[in-house]
Amino acid sequence: MPKIACPYENIIQIAASTNLVGKFTQSVRRIVQDVKDEGTASGQTKEEVIETNERLRAVRIRLDASYETAKRALVDLMMKYTDSKQVRNIFQRYNLLKVMIKDVIKLETQYWTLVDIPRQEKQETVPVFVLRACAIMEKTHKSGEGVKTSARLAEEAESKRERIDRLENLTTVQIETENTQMTNDLYRLLKKYTGLRNLIRDLKAHDDLIRNCFNVSI
Secondary structure (H helix, E strand, O other): OOOOOOOOHHHHHHHHHOOHHHHHHHHHHHHHHHHHOOOOOOOOOHHHHHHHHHHHHHHHHHHHHHHHHHHHHHHHHHHHHHHHOOOOOHHHHHHHHHHHHHHHHHHHHHOHHHOOOOOOOOOOOHHHHHHHHHHHHHHHHHHHOOOOOHHHHHHHHHHHHHHHHHHHOOOHHHHHHHHHHHHHHHHHHHHHHHHHHHHHHHHHHOHHHHHHHHOOOO
16 A cells, blocks of 8 residues: 655654654643633632732732831830839829830821721632732722832833743642732731730720829820
8 A cells, every 4th residue: 555645754854853743842831831821720810820920919018118217116115114213203104105105106106097906807718819909008008108209100110020020930720829828928928917006006995094193194
């Protein structure tokens, strides 16, 4: 029986000799990967997980600054309180306490109003709670944000492009893994942050009680 030539044989041979098969294989793999990247177990597309990554990153930076501000204020308060114990005169010591407490509770009106964290609902998962907290912080951040210079805006735009380029080179699954870690880290920071803010609120709420304890009228 005569051999029947395959109509694609010459094309395959030419492709093999010019390494087109390898390139074609890479292209097919890329297409398959792109199909996988159209969505994840969470139902998000690659664009959506990149957006989530950006949101988590921005809020983390903001929350880090807020947490450090609160922590410094409370540490400073404790140091001043320890020093005040050396003052024997109760009136002088009261005045010192009054000033140091007011320095801290000023944050409630001058700073903390820009960052209001909600309570976590009993049935609320960590990712849902974190994203809800992010949404609230994003809104308050915009209202309290100062005017930025053109140079600062250009610098931020360039930095964002670099971050997006890095994420674009990752798969959706890789970005989601990164987002999960960021979410867990942010959740822990939110809890610590809320604890410090509650301490400051307690100081404000008990300011009158502290005055009564010293039985001094202002």
